[in-house]
Each structure stands twice: as C-alpha cells, then as structure tokens.
Amino acid sequence: MFSLLLAALSVSVSSPPGAPPLRAPETLILGDPTGIEWSGLEPGETVRLHALRRTTATRFENGQRADTPVLLHAWADYRVGNDGQVDPDRSPAIDGTYKGLDANGLLWSGWPAGDSRIGPGSRADLPTDLLTDQRTLLVVPERAGLLLAPRAIPLRSFSDRVRFTELTVHRDGVSGVFASLDGARAKPALIQLHGSEGGSITDARARAGRLAERGFSVLALNYVAYGWTGGIAGVEPTLANVPVETIDRARSWLASRPEVASSRIGLIGGSKGAEFALVAATRYPWIKAVVGCVPSDAVWAGYGREPKPGELLSSWTIAGKPLPFIPYDRYDDVFSGKATAAEVHVRSRQKAGEAAVKASLIPIERITAPLLLLSGGKDEVWPSAIMSASIAAAAQRRRAPRVTHLSWPDAGHNICGTGTAPVRETGSDGAADAKASGEAFRATLQFLRATL
Numbered sequence: 372m373f374s375l376l377l378a379a380l381s382v383s384v385s386s387p388p389g390a391p392p393l394r395a396p397e398t399l400i401l402g403d404p405t406g407i408e409w410s411g412l413e414p415g416e417t418v419r420l421h422a423l424r425r426t427t428a429t430r431f432e433n434g435q436r437a438d439t440p441v442l443l444h445a446w447a448d449y450r451v452g453n454d455g456q457v458d459p460d461r462s463p464a465i466d467g468t469y470k471g472l473d474a475n476g477l478l479w480s481g482w483p484a485g486d487s488r489i490g491p492g493s494r495a496d497l498p499t500d501l502l503t504d505q506r507t508l509l510v511v512p513e514r515a516g517l518l519l520a521p522r523a524i525p526l527r528s529f530s531d532r533v534r535f536t537e538l539t540v541h542r543d544g545v546s547g548v549f550a551s552l553d554g555a556r557a558k559p560a561l562i563q564l565h566g567s568e569g570g571s572i573t574d575a576r577a578r579a580g581r582l583a584e585r586g587f588s589v590l591a592l593n594y595v596a597y598g599w600t601g602g603i604a605g606v607e608p609t610l611a612n613v614p615v616e617t618i619d620r621a622r623s624w625l626a627s628r629p630e631v632a633s634s635r636i637g638l639i640g641g642s643k644g645a646e647f648a649l650v651a652a653t654r655y656p657w658i659k660a661v662v663g664c665v666p667s668d669a670v671w672a673g674y675g676r677e678p679k680p681g682e683l684l685s686s687w688t689i690a691g692k693p694l695p696f697i698p699y700d701r702y703d704d705v706f707s708g709k710a711t712a713a714e715v716h717v718r719s720r721q722k723a724g725e726a727a728v729k730a731s732l733i734p735i736e737r738i739t740a741p742l743l744l745l746s747g748g749k750d751e752v753w754p755s756a757i758m759s760a761s762i763a764a765a766a767q768r769r770r771a772p773r774v775t776h777l778s779w780p781d782a783g784h785n786i787c788g789t790g791t792a793p794v795r796e797t798g799s800d801g802a803a804d805a806k807a808s809g810e811a812f813r814a815t816l817q818f819l820r821a822t823l
Contacts, residue, residue: 393512395522400530400584402789402812404460404474407524409512412451419467419513420459421446421497422477423484425505428796441796442499443481445469446492467492469802478508478791479805483798529580537572538590540605544620546593548575550583551630559635559823560588562621564644566787567610569597581789582639585816587823588630592621594647597675609675610643611684612693618651635659635823637740639815641787642752643686646670646733649762650687650694653737660822661738662815664745664787665755668762669720669731670696695730697723716753735762736769743775743818745811747782747804755784777814782807 391411399405412418422445430437447467449457456462460474468489469476482489484499498521502509511521529550536549547570551558563578570593579591594617595610596603607613618638626633637660640648645666652658673684673696685693700719704710710718720728735742744762746755756778766774779786781803785794790809794801 391514393510393519393522395510395524398525398527398530399508401478401526401528401791402581402584402809405477405524407459407477407510407522409457410455412455412457412514414451414453414455416451416514417448417465418451418457419446419448419492420457420477421492421511421513422481423497423499423502423509423511424478424481424507424793425502426793426796427505428483430797442484442502443793443796444484444486444489444493444497445477445479445481446489447476447480448492473790473806473809475790475805475809477510479794479809480802481793482795486798528577529584533580533583535576535580538624540603543624545590545617545624546570546572546596546603546606547591547621548572548579549588549590549625549628550576550579551588551628552583552586555586555588555630557632558586558588558630559637559819560590560625560631560633561819561823562618562625562636562638563589563591564594564638564640564647565591566640566642566644567595569593569595569600569610570603570606571596571600572603587819588625588628590621590625592617609673610686611673611675612688613647613673613686614691615647615651615654615687615689618647619655622655622657637661637819637823639664639819641665642784643667647687649733649735649738649742652740652742653734654689656739658738658740660743660819661740662743662745662818663759663762664811664815665747665750665752665784666744666759666762667753667755668733668735668758668765669728670694670733671716671719671731672696672698674699674702695727697728697731711751713751713753732765733762735765735774738766741773741775741818741822742766743815744777745786745814746776746778747784747786747807748778748780749782749803750784752784756780775818777811779803779807779810786811788812 394408396406428441445468447464449462463472469480508524512519575591579589582589596606598608638648639662641664645663683693685696744759746759748756763774763776785804786807788808
C-alpha cells in the first residue's frame with residue numbers, strides 16, 4: 372500500500388528544480404526520534420513543516436460511544452541553523468501548533484483540519500487526499516509559501532523484530548503477553564502493570580511490544596479483567612482483593628525463559644498499576660527497579676462488587692488477607708459530575724482519619740529497589756504529585772532506596788505513554804500531558820537501563 376502511496380506523491384506534488392531534499396525514515400517507531408531532516412537550506416531563513424495524520428475522535432454522549440474520523444493538521448516554523456539544516460528532533464519550533472523543542476511535536480499537536488486554532492499555518496491546498504490511513508504521517512515541507520514534495524512516513528508502535536507469546540492462567544499461571552526481540556538472550560526483564568481500566572490481551576500486546584522494542588523482555592500482566600468487558604479466564608473480574616502473589620507467579624514464569632536475565636527483573640506500572648507495583652516491591656526483594664507513573668502512596672478500597680458478609684474489600688491481599696485501605700467516600704459523585712475523582716480521593720482521605728490513613732500507607736522503607744516516580748500537578752484522577760512527594764519524603768526520612776521524583780506542574784493523569792499520541796482530536800488541548808508523556812517515557816528508559 373505504501374509503495375502505491377509514495378508513487379502517488381511523486382506525481383501529485385513535485386519540487387522545483389534544485390529544491391532542498393527532505394529526508395525521513397522508512398518507518399517511524401513511535402517514541403523514537405523522528406529522523407526527519409531538511410538540509411541544503413539558507414542559514415537564518417525560516418521554513419515550515421506541515422504534518423497530517425488521520426485518527427478517530429471518541430466521545431460519549433448519553434452513555435453511548437460515538438467515533439468520528441478526524442484529519443489532524445500540525446505545523447511548525449523553524450529557523451535554519453548555520454549548517455543549513457532543520458531537524459525537528461533538535462530544532463525548536465518558533466511558531467506553530469507547538470513551540471519550543473519537542474521531538475514529538477509534529478505527532479501530537481495537530482488540531483482537526485479547519486479548526487481556527489491551527490492559525491496562520493492553515494491552508495486549503497495541502498494534499499490531504501494522499502493520506503488514506505491512520506498509520507501514516509504525511510509531512511509536507513513549505514518554503515517561501517511554496518509547498519514541496521511531501522513524505523509519507525509509516526507509523527508503528529514496534530518493529531517486526533518483536534516476538535510475542537500469549538499467556539493463560541490455566542497453562543502459565545498468569546494472563547498476559549510476553550514480548551522480546553527476536554533472538555534475545557538473558558535480557559533485563561519487566562513486569563508491566565495496567566491501570567484501573569483493566570487488562571486485555573490486545574492492550575497487553577501493545578504495552579509489552581513498546582518496551583520490548585527498546586531491548587527489554589516484557590510480560591504485560593493482566594491482573595484484573597472486568598466481567599462487563601468479557602473478562603479473561605482465571606483473572607480477577609473486579610479490582611477487589613487482588614492477590615499480590617500474582618506478581619511472584621509472573622516472575623516464576625519469566626525466570627524460565629531464555630530471553631530473561633532472572634536476576635534483573637523490574638516492575639513498571641501506571642496509576643492503579645503503580646500502586647500495585649509499589650505494594651509488591653515492599654514484599655519481594657527480587658524486584659530490582661520500580662517505575663510508578665502517577666502512583667499512590669497508599670492502598671485504596673477495592674471496588675467492582677459488593678462485599679460478602681463480614682468481608683473487607685481492599686484492592687490487594689497478601690496470603691489471602693486484605694491489606695489496610697482508605698475507604699471511598701461517595702465515589703458515585705464522580706459519575707454524577709458532582710466531583711472529580713481527585714476531589715473524591717482527597718475527601719476520602721480526610722474523612723478516613725489519621726489512624727486509617729497511616730495504616731494504609733505503603734511501607735516504602737521495606738523496598739530495596741530504586742524507584743522512579745512520575746506525576747502530574749493537575750492530575751484530576753488522584754493527586755499523584757502530592758502522593759509521589761510523600762513517597763519521596765518518606766524514603767528520605769527512613770533511608771529507603773534512592774527515589775527519583777519527576778513532576779510536571781501543568782500535566783494531568785495521562786502521562787504514561789510515549790508522547791506521540793494525538794491529543795487534540797476532540798478539540799480539547801492536551802499539550803501539557805503530551806509533552807510530559809514524552810519526557811517521562813525517555814526518563815523511564817534511561818532509569819531502567821541504568822538500574823537493570
């Protein structure tokens with residue numbers, strides 16, 4: 372398909388004689404540098420790059436999901452350096468749908484075509500008809516007001532080098548997807564933990580593949596799969612009293628694989644998965660590194676079903692015993708629009724009282740692995756920046772292992788990706804989350820490579 376598309380590009384829009392070439396990779400792995408370079412330009416001149424990308428905007432109205440195809444238009448102006456080159460990976464945008472230095476800017480910053488916020492970069496003659504799918508970025512150079520020949524760049528979450536194995540509870544003891552590079556041997560390994568959205572094989576494959584592409588052997592673990600989504604055989608159907616021992620079963624499976632260095636296994640989790648990762652790290656010294664993206668410093672109540680007579684519903688159990696937790700105070704206020712989830716978490720913590728909160732705190736001093744915590748100052752799910760700071764302070768007081776806390780004051784809860792997802796397809800601005808997500812992803816890789 373792409374060969375036909377590129378052929379169409381060569382005849383639809385052509386560059387004038389002597390126009391500087393635009394170089395781009397044959398395939399862009401999302402999260403990697405773009406590899407786009409424009410050379411042969413005049414030092415000091417200003418040039419423009421447009422980036423077109425198709426996606427789907429999802430909205431929920433009256434309980435119904437509505438998906439709408441969207442064409443996104445991003446653009447940026449760059450001042451050419453003394454070497455006569457522009458490189459979005461290293462050249463700051465001086466104007467456009469994003470500004471400053473952001474290697475992912477052309478990928479995340481597009482507004483729906485025709486949106487007034489596209490501003491002076493908007494033009495009606497862009498070759499939008501050449502972009503036919505959601506897995507391609509069409510980059511169109513503009514110089515002195517003239518559009519030059521575009522480049523179509525296929526977008527992939529991971530390459531064909533990644534190999535996958537699907538795990539089932541019946542056969543393997545846990546559910547999830549294992550991913551590693553073809554031919555990998557004795558690589559550092561990760562157990563990756565999803566958030567409160569629950570697990571699925573499709574999502575596990577995507578999460579595992581993204582990290583396997585970077586050289587890790589990864590088991591994306593499904594520890595909850597809600598019944599209303601169809602569930603997964605053998606996996607907890609609600610986020611209530613989930614056994615922490617699930618993590619140790621995952622380690623046992625990993626230790627049997629030739630792709631895994633069994634003495635170099637870490638945990639990485641986002642949101643509820645970060646809470647789970649920190650709880651597990653207090654129990655298992657074989658865990659050599661922990662990344663908690665928008666984590667909690669405490670255990671919260673379980674949910675998804677009514678407790679049996681006399682039963683306590685924590686999120687987690689150890690040896691069948693529910694861990695102490697903070698109960699929720701009227702969480703239904705979130706669904707009725709009376710409060711944000713963050714407000715409910717703050718209110719619930721205050722109402723629980725000092726003794727209950729103290730009992731629910733994750734005992735960071737028991738963790739032997741170094742920790743990387745990532746948080747957003749405007750998190751509306753729960754106050755991850757405050758709770759991460761609490762973890763870091765507790766670790767410092769108790770001389771626990773090294774804790775690195777990176778926080779983005781203007782970002783929210785959605786900072787656990789690669790920073791390449793389009794965030795404006797519904798017309799709302801997610802710029803702070805996108806920028807933080809890219810920086811958090813790079814910091815995560817750096818941390819894991821240094822500690823595993």
